[in-house]
Every structure is written in C-alpha cells, then in structure tokens.
Amino acid sequence: MTEIVIEATGLTKRYGAAxxxxxxxxxxxxxxxxxxxxxxxxxxxxxxxxxxxxSDISDGTARVFGHDPARDPLAVKRRVGYLPDSVGFxxxxxxxxxxxxxxxxxxxxxxxxxxxxxxxxxxxxxxxVAEKRVGTFSRGMRQRLGLxxxxxxxxxxxxxxxxxxGLDPQASIELLELIRSLKAHGxxxxxxxxxxxxxxxxxxxxxxxxxxxxALMGTVPELGRQVLGGGYTVEVEADGGVDVTRxxxxxxxxxxxxxxxxxxxxxxxxxxxxxxAATEVVAAGGRLKQLSLDQPSxxxxxxxxxxxxxxxxxxxxx
Amino acid sequence: MRREGSPWQGLGVVVLKELSDHLTSxxxxxxxxxxxxxxLAAVYAAITxxxxxxxxxxxxxxxxxxxAREPLPSFVxxxxxxxxxxxxxxxxxAVNGEHNRRTLSRILSQPIYRDALLFGKFLAGLATxxxxxxxxxxxxxxxxLIMLGVPPGGEEMGRAFIFLLVTIAYxxxxxxxxxxxxxxxxxxxxxxxxxxxxxxxxxxxxxxLAPAVAQAFVPAGDQATQVIAAQMLARLSPSTLFGETxxxxxxxxxxxxxxxxxxxxxxxxxxxxxxxxQSVLVAWPQIVGLIAASILLFVASYVAFQRxxxxx
Numbered sequence: 001m002t003e004i005v006i007e008a009t010g011l012t013k014r015y016g017a018a019x020x021x022x023x024x025x026x027x028x029x030x031x032x033x034x035x036x037x038x039x040x041x042x043x044x045x046x047x048x049x050x051x052x053x054x055s056d057i058s059d060g061t062a063r064v065f066g067h068d069p070a071r072d073p074l075a076v077k078r079r080v081g082y083l084p085d086s087v088g089f090x091x092x093x094x095x096x097x098x099x100x101x102x103x104x105x106x107x108x109x110x111x112x113x114x115x116x117x118x119x120x121x122x123x124x125x126x127x128x129v130a131e132k133r134v135g136t137f138s139r140g141m142r143q144r145l146g147l148x149x150x151x152x153x154x155x156x157x158x159x160x161x162x163x164x165x166g167l168d169p170q171a172s173i174e175l176l177e178l179i180r181s182l183k184a185h186g187x188x189x190x191x192x193x194x195x196x197x198x199x200x201x202x203x204x205x206x207x208x209x210x211x212x213x214x215a216l217m218g219t220v221p222e223l224g225r226q227v228l229g230g231g232y233t234v235e236v237e238a239d240g241g242v243d244v245t246r247x248x249x250x251x252x253x254x255x256x257x258x259x260x261x262x263x264x265x266x267x268x269x270x271x272x273x274x275x276x277a278a279t280e281v282v283a284a285g286g287r288l289k290q291l292s293l294d295q296p297s298x299x300x301x302x303x304x305x306x307x308x309x310x311x312x313x314x315x316x317x318x
Numbered sequence: 319m320r321r322e323g324s325p326w327q328g329l330g331v332v333v334l335k336e337l338s339d340h341l342t343s344x345x346x347x348x349x350x351x352x353x354x355x356x357x358l359a360a361v362y363a364a365i366t367x368x369x370x371x372x373x374x375x376x377x378x379x380x381x382x383x384x385x386a387r388e389p390l391p392s393f394v395x396x397x398x399x400x401x402x403x404x405x406x407x408x409x410x411x412a413v414n415g416e417h418n419r420r421t422l423s424r425i426l427s428q429p430i431y432r433d434a435l436l437f438g439k440f441l442a443g444l445a446t447x448x449x450x451x452x453x454x455x456x457x458x459x460x461x462x463l464i465m466l467g468v469p470p471g472g473e474e475m476g477r478a479f480i481f482l483l484v485t486i487a488y489x490x491x492x493x494x495x496x497x498x499x500x501x502x503x504x505x506x507x508x509x510x511x512x513x514x515x516x517x518x519x520x521x522x523x524x525x526x527l528a529p530a531v532a533q534a535f536v537p538a539g540d541q542a543t544q545v546i547a548a549q550m551l552a553r554l555s556p557s558t559l560f561g562e563t564x565x566x567x568x569x570x571x572x573x574x575x576x577x578x579x580x581x582x583x584x585x586x587x588x589x590x591x592x593x594x595x596q597s598v599l600v601a602w603p604q605i606v607g608l609i610a611a612s613i614l615l616f617v618a619s620y621v622a623f624q625r626x627x628x629x630x
Contacts, residue, residue, distance in 0.1 A: 045629055052427055054628050074323035074429045082427035088420025104331040105428040146424070
C-alpha cells in the first residue's frame with residue numbers, strides 16, 4: 001500500500017452563507033501527480049490554501065504528512081513546496097538573491113545554501129541568468145524560478161497552482177517536462193489547472209471541480225468510461241475492401257462503426273480493438289493505411305459531463 | 319486551538335531583508351536628503367540666531383533644537399513635520415506591496431508565521447528610522463560643538479538623548495499607522511493617500527478643531543472644563559503629544575503642560591528650570607501615550623493581517 005501524503009476529508013470553506021469549497025474529499029499518494037481541474041472560481045485555489053494552512057478551514061479535516069495545516073502549519077510548510085498562480089518575485093533582486101532569501105526563511109544552513117541554490121537553478125535551466133534581476137525575466141522564467149525554489153527546498157510534495165497559466169506553448173511544454181522530472185525524483189505533486197488538455201498528459205489521477213465540489217475523480221481513462229460510455233475510439237483508414245463497415249460492425253466489442261469519410265471509419269469500442277480491426281480490414285481485401293486510437297480527452301469528458309449536468313438541472317427545473 | 323511552532327521563526331531574516339531593501343531603495347535616499355538638508359538649514363539658522371541673542375542661557379545647547387529664525391522654522395518643528403513623512407514613506411506599501419508583486423503567498427508558504435513577516439517589517443522600518451534619526455542627531459550635536467564652541471552639559475545631553483528616543487517613538491506611531499493602512503487597502507496609492515490625509519488632519523486641522531468641538535459639547539460658562547476638554551481632545555493627535563513632550567524636555571522651565579490653578583503655583587519659583595527627572599515626569603503621560611499609540615496601531619494591523627486572505 002502506498003503512503004498517503006495529502007489527505008482531505010470533507011474539506012469546506014464558507015464565506016458567510018456561500019460555500020467556496022463544499023465537502024471535498026481526496027487523497028494524494030506518494031509519488032503521484034494529482035490534478036485538480038475545473039473552471040476558474042471552482043474552489044481549486046481555496047482548497048490548496050487550506051491545505052497549506054494559509055486559509056482557515058470551516059469544516060472537515062486536512063492532513064499533510066499526518067500534520068494538521070490549521071494547527072501545525074510550520075511542519076506542513078517545511079515539507080511542502082508551493083508555486084502560486086502567477087508567482088511573483090522581488091524584481092529588484094537577482095534570481096539567486098531571491099532564492100537566498102527563501103533559503104534563509106526555510107532555515108537552510110549557510111554552508112549548503114549556495115550549492116543548493118545553484119543546483120536548483122541548474123535543474124530548471126536558469127543557471128546562466130542566476131545573477132540577473134528577476135525584473136527582466138519572462139513569465140515562463142518566473143514559473144521556472146518558482147520550481148527552482150521547490151527543488152531547493154527539497155520538498156516532498158509540490159503544490160502547483162495553475163503552473164502553465166499564461167505561458168506560450170513552448171514554455172508550458174518545458175514546464176510540464178520539469179514537473180515530470182520532479183515526479184521522477186520522487187516528489188508527489190498536486191496541481192490545479194483549467195487548461196485540461198495540457199494537464200492531461202502529466203496527471204496520474206484527476207479530480208474535476210465544479211462549484212466547490214469534486215464532480216468526478218479517477219484516472220483519465222476511468223473518467224472516459226464513466227462519462228463518455230464507449231471509452232475507446234479507433235480510427236481506421238484504408239483503401240478498397242468490400243463491405244468493410246458491416247464487417248467492422250460485426251466485431252465483438254464494437255458498439256458502433258461508421259464510415260466517417262471515403263476510406264475512413266470510426267469505431268466506438270469497449271476496449272482497444274486496433275489489432276482486430278486491422279485483421280478485419282485486410283480480410284475484407286482492403287489496404288490498411290492508418291490505424292489510430294483516440295484516447296478519451298479530458299476536454300471531451302469535461303464538456304460532456306457538464307452538458308449532461310446542465311440538462312439534468314434543466315429537467316429538474318422544468 | 320493552539321498553533322504549534324514559534325511565531326518568531328524567520329523574524330530575523332525578514333528584518334535583515336527589509337532593512338537592506340530600505341537602506342538601498344531610492345525612496346529612502348530621497349527622504350534622507352530631504353531631511354538632512356532641511357534640518358541642517360534649520361540648525362544653521364538657529365546657530366546664527368543663538369550666537370546673536372542668548373549668550374547667557376544655561377541651556378544654550380538645547381536652543382539649537384528649538385530656536386527658529388525667520389523665515390525658517392526650528393529644527394524641532396522641521397522634525398515633527400518630516401519624521402511622519404519619512405515613516406509613512408517607509409510603511410505605506412509594506413503589505414499591499416507584497417500582494418501586488420504577488421510575493422505574499424510564496425513567502426507565507428515558507429515555514430514562517432504571518433507574525434514574523436508583519437513584525438519584521440515593522441522592526442526594519444523602525445530600525446531604518448532610528449538610524450537616520452541618530453545620524454541626524456549626531457550631526458546636529460557635532461555642528462553645535464563646532465559652531466558654538468561651547469560643550470554641552472551632562473543634563474543637556476540627557477535631555478537631547480531623551481528627545482531622540484521620543485522622536486523615534488513618534489516615528490513609530492506613523493510607521494504603524496502607515497502599515498495598518500497598507501494591510502487594509504489593497505492599492506498602495508490609496509493607502510498612501512489615506513495615511514497622508516490622516517496625518518494632515520491630525521497635525522494641521524485637529525489641534526485647531528479641538529477647541530471648537532469642546533465648545534460644542536461643554537456648557538458655556540464653565541471655562542476651565544472647556545479648556546481641559548479641548549486639550550484632552552487635541553491630545554488624541556500624536557503631533558500634539560510630541561509637541562508637548564518636546565516642550566517639557568527642551569524647555570527646562572516648563573512646569574506643566576496643562577492649565578493650573580493659581581493655588582497650585584504657591585511657592586513656585588517662576589522661571590527656574592526643573593531637574594531632568596522632573597521634566598520627564600511632566601511629559602511622562604505624553605511619552606507613554608506615544609508608545610501606546612504605536613502598539614495599538616500595530617496590534618490593529620496585526621489583527622487585520624491575520625484575518626486577511628492571501629490570494630491575489
């Protein structure tokens with residue numbers, strides 16, 4: 001059984017009568033990347049702040065490495081690295097000086113500071129600009145400096161709030177790569193985002209937030225099965241062949257086969273049927289040109305889920 | 319529910335960082351030059367005046383602080399005007415500046431309490447002000463020695479030193495006020511304007527307004543009560559408190575800061591100076607008032623800061 005590093009049970013944050021976060025329950029296991037996904041204002045950041053002890057918990061409990069962030073925030077904050085949404089640094093100081101300040105706040109011994117700071121800057125690719133003022137940094141560089149801070153801190157858990165927000169595609173790919181490398185070093189990661197597509201590629205498990213509650217939780221394929229029903233979509237491209245649609249439709253495990261264009265078929269199946277589909281096309285006398293499996297995308301899952309949720313609501317209203 | 323861990327953790331680090339920020343900031347340099355130049359002008363004027371007029375004064379050195387020569391005001395009035403300006407300049411963006419640079423949540427996610435951040439900022443501001451005031455004070459004493467050629471007596475130095483401490487406490491009040499507004503208002507410009515507005519009101523308008531307010535509430539005819547009420551109201555302003563303390567400390571002949579009945583003056587030798595300890599006693603309520611005001615204002619900003627959301 002893997003160790004649980006973050007545990008939230010019935011976590012609730014109320015502002016007056018309105019609940020920003022309402023009874024959220026989830027666990028993050030050691031070494032996994034867990035994504036909190038949802039639109040802006042769904043309660044992701046509030047949840048994170050409660051886990052860090054930076055915001056009062058109205059109800060429910062949170063445990064980070066067994067410590068209660070409301071009671072013993074210093075123990076929590078010593079082990080957790082936090083990268084806030086669009087992180088800021090002291091612009092008039094250099095990158096290294098900014099990290100020096102944090103290092104002293106953390107209490108890293110003076111003898112180790114310099115080495116750990118340089119090593120961290122090296123890992124995120126900022127070693128060359130260590131002595132440049134942060135005021136000259138781009139947004140992507142600031143985010144990377146934020147990650148360097150977590151690396152320097154040697155945190156066992158990294159909590160990243162909207163890490164790719166506002167980055168250009170190249171910068172966000174680099175950042176996700178860094179996040180993966182953090183995981184490879186044994187760091188557990190809790191990240192929040194409203195950019196589903198980007199995040200899908202790095203998360204082991206996700207929780208979809210809506211209006212302060214977790215609507216869905218699990219691995220992306222699991223959610224796909226749950227929400228989209230079919231789960232797997234196989235695309236086939238072939239020349240010629242007789243009666244291909246009917247033959248594909250007859251395959252065991254295929255729910256639906258349609259000819260989406262001349263020489264293009266789309267199968268909705270219960271499992272990965274690429275091999276069977278290929279055999280079938282060849283048996284029908286077709287020349288197979290391309291075969292691909294569409295992973296269920298979070299984007300689809302999300303849109304579909306909230307569409308049906310809204311329809312449900314509309315029905316109730318009527 | 320008790321928190322675990324020390325609220326002082328990280329305090330020293332915050333103080334040092336803020337101190338170095340203050341001492342290297344352009345804002346600080348401008349303020350210092352402003353203070354040094356104006357104060358020196360006042361002192362120079364005072365010295366020339368003192369040399370002309372009061373050669374026989376036993377407290378010649380203290381005259382440096384209080385003598386004015388038209389059109390310049392005295393060193394003390396310059397200070398009472400410029401010290402708040404400096405303190406407000408250092409404090410008005412203490413907390414909202416961190417918000418606006420989006421550094422607050424990152425710093426607070428390090429293993430320190432908010433206490434350390436706020437108190438560290440206050441201490442660093444106060445230390446900066448102390449450094450500048452001590453420098454100014456030493457400059458003044460040095461100039462006095464050179465230009466007057468008369469060494470100050472021990473009691474004069476004692477009075478001048480206590481005056482320095484009181485000035486630091488006075489600076490602390492305005493620093494705490496500026497920091498309170500830096501917590502309350504998210505925009506630094508708003509915080510600066512509100513603090514400066516309040517400073518102008520308390521310094522320039524309130525002392526003039528207090529007698530009118532007293533007149534409105536105290537029945538006409540009871541003049542003694544009216545005068546006392548007006549004075550009490552005026553003392554709500556730290557500027558009044560500072561002014562009265564300075565009066566008691568730097569004019570040794572001051573026997574009281576409020577109205578007295580004739581019966582209380584029986585046997586008093588008018589115009590004779592009080593010993594230092596008695597002068598301090600006369601001003602003691604004012605001194606305590608200044609210190610209490612800075613503590614109260616700091617506590618208010620502390621409470622506001624603890625309850626504040628850190629998200630940008």
